[in-house]
Structures are given as C-alpha cells and as structure tokens.
Amino acid sequence: MKPLSCTMVVLLIAFGCMLFEGTTQSAPAPAGITGLDFPGNAGVHNTMRFKFTNPLAIYPATYIWRAYPRQQNGYYTTFFWGNDGAFTWDNGTPNTFYGAHPYPYPDTWTHKWEIATDQGVDWLTSNDVSYNRWYTQALVAWADSQGYKHTTLYWDLPDTTKVLDYSTRQSSGATYGNKYPPFPALTFGDAPWNPGHEVYNGILRGIQVYSTNLSLSDIQSEANAALSTVAGASNIWYLNLNPTPSDISDKSSAGHNPAWVGSERPSLYSQSSAPDTTPPTVSISGPANGTTVSGSLSVAATASDNVGVAGVQFKLDGANLGTELTAGPWAVQWNTLTAINGAHTLTAVVRDAAGNTATASPVTVQVSNAPGSVISAFVQTAGLSNNGGGGNIVAAFNAATNAGNLIVAAVSWGDPSSLTCS
DSSP states (O other), rough: OOOOEEOOOOOOOOOOOOOOOOOOOOSOOOOEEEEEEOOOGGOOOOEEEEEESSSOHHHHHHHHEEEEEOSSSSOOOEEEEEEEOOOBBOOOOOOSOOEEEEEEEESSSSSEEEEEEESSOOEEEEEOOOOSOOOEEEEEEOOTOOEEEEEEEEEEOOTTTEEEEEEEEEGGGTTTTSSSSSSSHHHHSOOOTTTTSOOOOEEEEEEEEEOOOOOOOHHHHHHHSSSHHHHHHHHHEEEEEEEEEEEOOOOOSSSSOOESSSOOOOOOEEOOOOOOOOOEEEEEEESSOOOOEEEEEEEEEEEEEOOEEEEEEEETTTTEEESSBBSSOOOOEEEGSSSSEEEEEEEEEEEESSOEEOOOOOOOEEOOOOOOOOOOOOOOOOOOOOOOOOOOOOOOOOOOOOOOOOOOOOOEEEEEEEEOOO
C-alpha cells in the first residue's frame, strides 16, 4: 500500500484500480523526438515499467526528465529509487527510497507534484499539476556533511521558483536512510510494490541520470543540452533523450542499460518534425519605464510566439504579480498602495507549449502614494436618558477613499445589553 502522505498534515487515500490489456509497440523509431507514452492505470493488466537492478548510489544523484502528464484517477509513478518488491522491508518501514510524481490530493482526480521520501511521507506542492502540457523536471538528492538526507524537486524548469524541498527530520537522526533495501532498483513507469495500479499516464522522455548532486546552474545547462557541463559530462550515469519501447539503452558511455519488466510496453510517442526551439517574445507595454505611479493601475505586456503563447506571468520585484495568464489580453491590475513608496521593477515571463520561455526587459517605476486621508464622520449622539429604537444609521465619508486605506469606526452607547451593532 502507498505510504502515508504529508503536506504539513498527514493524508491517507485508498487505492483503486481498473484492469485492461496494455499495448505493445516495437516499430523502429522515426527520426526526431521520441518518448514513452504510458497509458496509465486503466491501460495496464500486470505492470508497465523498466528498471535498473544495479542502480547508482542513492546519494548523491541528479535526475532530469521531460514529462507530459495526462489526468487519471489515482497514483502515478515517474520513477522510484527503492526496493524492487515489498514497499516496507526494514522492520516494517520503507526506509531508503525516493521518487517524484503527480500525487492525488485533495481528491483522486486532482494532483499535486510530490517528493516521496524514505520516511513514508509525501511532500506536496501547493500548485496543482497542469495536465496535457510538457514539463522539464529535475530531482537532486544528497547527504550533507552530518549525514542528513536532502531532496529537491524543480518541477517546472526553467522557472527555479517552482521548487519543492525535503530534508530528513532531525528526530530521525543523521544516519536514517543509510540502509539499502534487500533488492535495490531504480524503476521508471510503475511502482514495484503496487504493479499495475500506479502506472504513469502520459509521456516520459529526455531521461538523464547523474551520479552526483549537480548545482542548480549545471542542472539548467544540462536540461538545455546534455553533457554540456564539466560536472554533467564526468558524472553521467544514464542518458536516453529519445527512448522508444524497443530502445531504452544507455546512450552515454557509462553502459548502464535497464530492462523492461514483463511483456507490456508503452506506446511510441513520436514528433518526427523538428522540435520547436524558437523562444517566444514579450515586452512590457505599460506603464512606461521611469513613470511615477500611484493608486491602482494596469500592467500590460505584448507577447508573441511562432506557434502560440501558452502563458504570461507578470512579476513585481522578482515575485509573481497575480497568477499566470493563459489567454490574452496580457494584463493584470496592480494596487500600488500595497507597495512602499520608491522604485519597483516590473517584468513578465512568457512560455510556449514546447517549454520555451523568455523574460521581458525590466521596467522601473516610482511608486508615490500620498498618506491616507484622515476622515471624520460625526454620526449621532443620544441623550443621557434616551434609548432610541432600532434602526440603520448611514453616513457618507467626507473624503475620497482608496483601496488600502485604513478605516476605523468607533461606536459608543449607554445600554449595551439591548443594543446590537453590525
């Protein structure tokens, strides 16, 4: 059974399954981009996965891959480093393993990105998985000088702010996770302890495994071009950017070849035409650079792409300004009263469906808001012995009000036992 899950609270979701015969595809791969198109839990009878039975050391390691998830009910498996068989083995605990997948929460049809850990918990992003789009993802795992274990998932590169971290709990001690399972394996596509019920639904390709914890800058470079860094080229453990059902062999010089488990295979994903590597363009169209702004205003951008713009994310001083827009017009409202007076930087990041991105040249504006007006509204007084009947008291403010201003209302009365204020 899948371990307990934790997003600062512990979750428990029961399994369900549907059984159908999987498809087999052994045709030669066409030229261009290829990948493994997994059918999900509903398309597999036994299991659909490949594995390395002599995996690299669990720490340190770096994994980079491209994923195209489709929606399904229940669990997915991208990959697990763990025991090739029973999930719990060390006196009834899972002990050493990790993985990174879409995880069902808060219901079985909605998913978050997760890091599964050797302590039987799953740490989740606050963001939902967006289905039917490409992700470039990376997981790096290492042990620090004291022995504590760390895993970091970059779930939507090149945006490095979309990151999830997990570290061994201090209460578990630095040596936790030092034991190896009895049958260690690195498995892609399905969970070995729950075969057929956690199959990935979507495409996996661009698989790169390194026997070191690459730096973030090296991860970004390797994701753009495999073996383009000194650390990447010297620590590559497995490489297959365009796997097919009939060819998952290692394309590096390391010679670590996995093998399929059972007879079921994913379908062949093929994009025989040249990939879309043309980045989109984006620029801030308003406000203008050097403008002094106040109150609430529209921040707008112009974006274009040779195929189509998939999304625009505005940023204020490096942080997201609103949520990503997936359809034009490309504009958001900014209430400058929520910012301190002074210089602020606006920019925007655009992406296309192929994962190409671009960032607009920054625009600097000066926020200058006057201090909030002091408003007094004398409404009503009652005589010392006058208890009026119930009714509404309405008064207009004697000065303009703006969003962000502080408004204080004070009410006094002589007989609180019989007065209701709202």
